[in-house]
Amino acid sequence: MNWEAVKDRRPVAAMRHEITHWVTLNACAPRCDLVPAWFNEGQARLAEATIPGADWRLVRIRYEAASMASTGTLLPLNLLVGQLSFNSFVSWAGYYKYQQSARVTELLREDVGGETPIAVVYERLRRGQNIAQAYAGLTGRTWDAFTAGLPARMRALGEGPGIVALPVAPDGAGASYLVYGFPSEAPLTVTAVGPVIETWALNASPFGAVFDTLLPPLPRGTYALTVSDGTTSVKATVTKSTLGSALR
Known part of the structure; x- marks a missing residue:
């Protein structure tokens, strides 16, 4: 993180974002290779919205993802799994990939439920399960059903325009x-x-x-x-x- 570039921003969301990456990868060690980029980045993006005064960030995540779903412009989730592939989306897609990832992660949290939904996902990844296996084991639902239902769940917040x-x-x-x-x-x-x-x-x-x-x-x-x-x-x-x- 370039501190000189972000030190005057209020709130300093970049710090929370990068710390969340560190927590996620350490919590999943030694199987960090099983952490999808969208999940890693989605967690970090959501963390930015937990800073006091940053409620508007969560509104943007939810409604910009709803816009993607309403306009049929959601990015293929399978192309957001590897970090290199994730990084290849630039320009407008380079911004919206974070919003989509955060919203998918938020909906995954909702389905897993409980007081610490992400912690139990981390535990499954750490044991060698991939995200689809972890989701199925924790929710009793298939990963295909989860991904197929994402557009409708995102649009449910509000059909555009x-x-x-x-x-x-x-x-x-x-x-x-x-x-x-x-x-x-x-x-x-x-x-x-x-x-x-x-x-x-x-x-x-x-x-x-x-x-x-x-x-x-x-x-x-x-x-x-x-x-x-x-x-x-x-x-x-x-x-x-x-x-x-x-x-x-």
């Missing part, structure tokens, strides 16, 4: 919102009606989602947001309680 608003921005100021499930790279128009009325343009990512913040010059207040691609419009209300960063 949709919008979710948050009271904070990533830097802890302003307010933010996430739209998801729009067509790939769709041009979007955002209208904010509140203390002032403003309109601006965005483009959905290739995976149908985009995250944005309400920053200056928008003043504090409650805004009714409408986001449209010209065919479908989604609406949300968000309250901007602080002025926010001067950066946009």
Whole structure:
């Protein structure tokens, strides 16, 4: 980790991310070779959301994965198993592979259940079971059934297009919102009606989602947001309680 690059960020999520990698690989030793990259990276990504003030990270994980499922752009999970293959996804896919991995890991935790679901998975891997065998042994369900059901479970959070608003921005100021499930790279128009009325343009990512913040010059207040691609419009209300960063 490059401390100089991350030391001024708040919260410092990179530290939690890298420590989680260390914990995962040590907990599975001597069979670290059985840890899928998506599971290792998914655990680390989820850990970033446990830092106070980082709730917005978990919202992004869940809804951006829902967007991938809604738009049929989920990455093949078998291509996220080896670290080299995982690393080969770059650009937009280089970001969304982490969101998908984290959501898959979260759903795996849910199925295993109990107070320490990941610890018992680690124990199975350490004994030489692969992730499919560990899952089947702990849940009584097949791995094929788990993977086949992932798109529907991710979409269950909200069929796109949709919008979710948050009271904070990533830097802890302003307010933010996430739209998801729009067509790939769709041009979007955002209208904010509140203390002032403003309109601006965005483009959905290739995976149908985009995250944005309400920053200056928008003043504090409650805004009714409408986001449209010209065919479908989604609406949300968000309250901007602080002025926010001067950066946009």
